[in-house]
Amino acid sequence: MERHGEFQRIAEIARRLRMPSPDIALGIGDDAAVLAAVPDRQVLSVDAQVEGVHFARNLLTMNDIGYRAFVAAISDLAAMGARPRAALVALILPTELPESELYELIDGIADAQRNYGCPVVGGNLAAGSALSITTTVIGSASNSTLARSGCQVGDALYIAGELGSAALGLSLLQAGRSELGPHCVTRWRRPVARIDDALALLGLATGAIDVSDGLLQDTGHLAEASGVGFDIELERLPLHEELREAARALGIDSLTLAVSGGEDYGLLFTVPMSVSPPVGQRIGVATSSLGVRLIDDAGQQVTRTGDGGYDHFRRKT
Amino acid sequence: MERHGEFQRIAEIARRLRMPSPDIALGIGDDAAVLAAVPDRQVLSVDAQVEGVHFARNLLTMNDIGYRAFVAAISDLAAMGARPRAALVALILPTELPESELYELIDGIADAQRNYGCPVVGGNLAAGSALSITTTVIGSASNSTLARSGCQVGDALYIAGELGSAALGLSLLQAGRSELGPHCVTRWRRPVARIDDALALLGLATGAIDVSDGLLQDTGHLAEASGVGFDIELERLPLHEELREAARALGIDSLTLAVSGGEDYGLLFTVPMSVSPPVGQRIGVATSSLGVRLIDDAGQQVTRTGDGGYDHFRRKT
Numbered sequence: 001m002e003r004h005g006e007f008q009r010i011a012e013i014a015r016r017l018r019m020p021s022p023d024i025a026l027g028i029g030d031d032a033a034v035l036a037a038v039p040d041r042q043v044l045s046v047d048a049q050v051e052g053v054h055f056a057r058n059l060l061t062m063n064d065i066g067y068r069a070f071v072a073a074i075s076d077l078a079a080m081g082a083r084p085r086a087a088l089v090a091l092i093l094p095t096e097l098p099e100s101e102l103y104e105l106i107d108g109i110a111d112a113q114r115n116y117g118c119p120v121v122g123g124n125l126a127a128g129s130a131l132s133i134t135t136t137v138i139g140s141a142s143n144s145t146l147a148r149s150g151c152q153v154g155d156a157l158y159i160a161g162e163l164g165s166a167a168l169g170l171s172l173l174q175a176g177r178s179e180l181g182p183h184c185v186t187r188w189r190r191p192v193a194r195i196d197d198a199l200a201l202l203g204l205a206t207g208a209i210d211v212s213d214g215l216l217q218d219t220g221h222l223a224e225a226s227g228v229g230f231d232i233e234l235e236r237l238p239l240h241e242e243l244r245e246a247a248r249a250l251g252i253d254s255l256t257l258a259v260s261g262g263e264d265y266g267l268l269f270t271v272p273m274s275v276s277p278p279v280g281q282r283i284g285v286a287t288s289s290l291g292v293r294l295i296d297d298a299g300q301q302v303t304r305t306g307d308g309g310y311d312h313f314r315r316k317t
Numbered sequence: 318m319e320r321h322g323e324f325q326r327i328a329e330i331a332r333r334l335r336m337p338s339p340d341i342a343l344g345i346g347d348d349a350a351v352l353a354a355v356p357d358r359q360v361l362s363v364d365a366q367v368e369g370v371h372f373a374r375n376l377l378t379m380n381d382i383g384y385r386a387f388v389a390a391i392s393d394l395a396a397m398g399a400r401p402r403a404a405l406v407a408l409i410l411p412t413e414l415p416e417s418e419l420y421e422l423i424d425g426i427a428d429a430q431r432n433y434g435c436p437v438v439g440g441n442l443a444a445g446s447a448l449s450i451t452t453t454v455i456g457s458a459s460n461s462t463l464a465r466s467g468c469q470v471g472d473a474l475y476i477a478g479e480l481g482s483a484a485l486g487l488s489l490l491q492a493g494r495s496e497l498g499p500h501c502v503t504r505w506r507r508p509v510a511r512i513d514d515a516l517a518l519l520g521l522a523t524g525a526i527d528v529s530d531g532l533l534q535d536t537g538h539l540a541e542a543s544g545v546g547f548d549i550e551l552e553r554l555p556l557h558e559e560l561r562e563a564a565r566a567l568g569i570d571s572l573t574l575a576v577s578g579g580e581d582y583g584l585l586f587t588v589p590m591s592v593s594p595p596v597g598q599r600i601g602v603a604t605s606s607l608g609v610r611l612i613d614d615a616g617q618q619v620t621r622t623g624d625g626g627y628d629h630f631r632r633k634t
Contacts, residue, residue, distance in 0.1 A: 025358055030465050030542070031396035031526060032362035034458065041342055042359060045349035046405040046453055048443045079348035088363040090407075090451045126365045129446050134407045136363055136453040141351065148347050209348060225347070 006125055009102070016106045019119040023085055033121035035086055040140040043082035047073040051131040059173045062101045064189040066108025066133065068263075072212065073135035074116050075193035075265040079210040081146035081202045082139030084118035084195065089135050092128035105133075116195060144202050146269065148225035151207035153288045155270035157230055158280035160197040162187065163215055164247075164254065165240050167261025171250055181246040187264065194267040197279040201269055204277055208269035214260040218268055219284075219292045226270075232259075232284040235297045259294060323442055326419070333423045336436040340402055350438035352403055357457040360399035364390040368448040376490045379418045381506040383425025383450065385580075389529065390452035391433050392510035392582040396527040398463035398519045399456030401435035401512065406452050409445035422450075433512060461519050463586065465542035468524035470605045472587035474547055475597035477514040479504065480532055481564075481571065482557050484578025488567055497566055498559040504581065511584040514596040518586055521594055525586035531577040535585055536601075536609045543587075549576075549601040552614045576611060 014028040026034035049055060049069040057065070070087065077084050089109060093102060113120050118137065151157075169188030172178050178185045193210070201208065207226050211218045215237075219230050237258050247254035270286055271277050284295075294302040331345040343351035366372060366386040374382070387404065394401050406426060410419060430437050435454065468474075486505030489495050495502045510527070518525065524543050528535045532554075536547050554575050564571035587603055588594050601612075611619040 026462070026464065031393040032360045032399065032454075032456070034397070034462055035359040035361065037356055037358045039354055039356070041354045042352040042455070043349045044352065044403065044405055044453075044455060045439055046407045046441050046451075048407045048409060048441045048451070050409055050443045050445045052446075053444050076348040080351065082349065086361065088361055088453055090363045090365045090453075092365060092367055092409075092449060122362055124363050124365045124451070126367045126449070127370050128367045128449065129369075132409060132443075132445065132449070134363075134365070134441070134451040136361075136405055136407075137349075138359070138361065138455070139349070145343070145351055147343065 009125060012103065013106050016103060017110050017113065017120045019113055021119050024119060024121055027119070027121045033086065038140055040142050041145070043077055043080050043139040043141050043145065044136070045073060045076035046134060046136040047076065048132055048134040060189060062104035063108035066105040067112045068189065068191055069133040069135055070109050070112035071191045071193045071265065073137045074118060074195065075210040075212065077137055077139040078193045078195045078198040078267055079146060079208055080139070080141065081144065081198045081208070082141045083199065084116050084137060084139045086121045087113060087118050087135055087137045088122045089120050089133065090124040092126050092130070092132040094129060094131055095127050097131065116193065146198060146201065146205055146208035148207055148209050148222050151222055151226035151228050151270040151286050152272070153228050153286050154273055155206050155286040156273050156282050157232065157268070157270050157284035157286060158277055159238060159266050159268050159283050160194050160280035161192065161266025162240050162264050163237050163266060164243055164257035164261040164264065166191060166263040167257045168243055168246055171252055172246060175250055177250065180249055181242040183240060184242050184246065191263060191265045193265050197267050200278045204271055204275055205269040206271060208267060211264055211266040211268050212262055214262045215268070216259045216292060222268060223290065223292055229287040229290040230284050230292045231287055231295050232292065233295050234302065236281065236283045238281045326442060329420065330423050333420060334427050334430065334437045336430055338436050341436060341438055344436070344438045350403065355457055357459050358462070360394055360397050360456040360458050360462065361453070362390060362393035363451060363453040364393065365449055365451040377506060379421035380425035383422040384429045385506065385508055386450040386452055387426050387429035388508045388510045388582065390454045391435060391512065392527040392529065394454055394456040395510045395512045395515040395584055396463060396525055397456070397458065398461065398515045398525070399458045400516065401433050401454060401456045403438045404430060404435050404452055404454045405439045406437050406450065407441040409443050409447070409449040411446060411448055412444050414448065433510065463515060463518065463522055463525035465524055465526050465539050468539055468543035468545050468587040468603045469589070470545050470603050471590055472523050472603040473590050473599050474549065474585070474587050474601035474603060475594055476555060476583050476585050476600050477511050477597035478509065478583025479557050479581050480528070480554050480583060481560055481574035481578040481581070483508060483580040484574045485560055485563055488569055489563060492567055494567065498563040500557060501559050501563065508580060508582045510582050514584050517595045521588055521592055522586040523588060525584060528581055528583040528585050529579055531579045532585070533576045533609060539585060540607065540609055546604040546607040547601050547609045548604055548612050549609065550612050551619065553598065553600045555598045
């Protein structure tokens with residue numbers, strides 16, 4: 001009986017996700033999906049969003065939850081310079097979740113799959129105590145891919161996308177002050193994966209990662225994988241105009257948002273200093289000295305304070 | 318701090334899952350994995366196993382839980398006649414789960430990936446209230462694939478593998494009577510995905526599905542997808558020798574186990590009546606009359622009784 005309900009739900013989900021693609025030989029409905037043969041390398045990633053850990057249902061619509069779960073997965077393809085081909089979505093659903101909310105979630109996923117040209121070709125439904133959305137994406141990489149490990153000492157560090165906007169958006173929603181930063185609230189609800197930027201960087205970028213954990217942490221990953229360090233010039237960070245003012249109104253340090261805020265999904269990459277990449281803004285340089293340093297406009301290293309913020313004025317001795 | 322622990326865990330997981338393959342251009346550790354270019358169609362499936370829904374930690378070791386989660390996903394590739402290439406494993410872990418149990422789970426996954434020649438190339442770790450394992454598999458299909466939809470009226474129905482063994486194994490574990498059916502207990506703990514059988518059937522089988530929900534239900538899926546019906550001859554069902562006796566000792570109907578028991582992952586398929594397939598046992602025939610019928614040795618249709626069992630003697634009027 002329960003199983004019958006599951007099959008009906010799958011049919012309705014498949015209807016809402018229908019998205020024709022010449023790349024799909026067999027979509028939702030069999031034991032597995034079949035993608036057309038292509039002469040490219042295949043790029044694979046999986047991302048899980050868990051209620052209470054990655055999102056709260058009181059701050060987002062189900063539509064937003066579906067949308068951003070999809071983008072979080074797609075962003076990993078951007079980080080590799082891969083073109084999205086297809087996705088699989090495994091849902092764990094609390095039994096008390098109304099059907100209408102499930103379909104709202106699916107519609108959010110459907111929006112995202114269309115925006116990124118990446119049809120959902122399969123998935124799984126299971127019951128469980130907490131809502132979770134696990135999205136697998138497969139992409140295609142023709143000649144080269146991007147990777148974390150290729151940064152060279154002396155390369156310029158760039159960011160394509162915003163920093164701190166999503167984190168501010170979340171803070172505004174939590175404070176009930178969305179009106180102070182509507183753009184940033186939208187960026188948190190509907191983040192942007194930078195696929196086109198990544199494709200434009202193939203053959204130019206030496207190393208790349210998407211900023212999901214925050215600039216400082218993800219620069220650290222890039223540094224570690226490449227065996228280099230980075231100096232980041234704070235004055236060069238691309239902060240949306242809402243950031244400074246809205247953060248002040250909330251009593252949050254905008255710099256903390258910019259360097260520690262996650263889920264903006266900007267594309268962080270390096271190019272040789274002689275290259276002018278077609279996208280992004282230069283924010284730093286790869287160094288032989290390991291670790292990641294934040295440098296203020298006086299050329300001095302900024303250090304972290306005990307409360308997790310940054311001391312803009314204290315000079316390292 | 319928590320994140321740092323996560324990166325250490327990922328490094329230890331990657332170490333336990335290390336499995337070199339010329340098919341992998343880039344494995345665990347970057348934003349996504351990269352598989353070599355191949356001239357084949359790509360087959361994709363995802364399966365989730367949730368604690369309290371698909372398994373209980375008191376009946377299985379963590380090693381078994383990992384192993385069977387992997388096989389459940391691989392079995393969907395068998396159903397399509399695809400050769401496994403790679404897998405991604407997304408884990409939701411209760412915060413109180415000891416590290417040692419996590420690694421036991423990973424070691425079970427590592428056993429399975431080696432047995433099926435299907436390296437784990439990526440994954441995701443998230444915290445959550447209940448343990449779940451979501452496994453995505455990608456396989457390669459050269460010329461043809463199997464599908465649910467190709468069965469023709471008059472085709473013979475075959476099963477490769479056992480029926481009811483896993484269900485009996487579970488019942489024995491629940492009753493604390495494992496000694497009555499050690500083979501079946503092993504089949505529940507360590508199921509078998511029939512990849513080699515499936516590859517041997519490419520170009521021969523007209524339709525196929527793996528039996529994860531139970532013979533009756535999965536034959537129904539085959540029937541529905543192909544627009545045919547099936548007569549199943551009960552006396553032909555391949556029941557392991559433990560099944561009849563152990564089921565009687567537990568007071569369970571062995572026929573119920575055989576037709577309704579899931580998680581055996583047998584391969585159910587059809588071939589034209591003129592074909593003798595290299596694997597499997599013939600159990601029935603595809604009919605123009607829709608639905609699935611169970612036929613006893615007197616040629617009479619067996620019906621289901623109110624308690625969910627089957628009346629072996631009552632004849633349909």
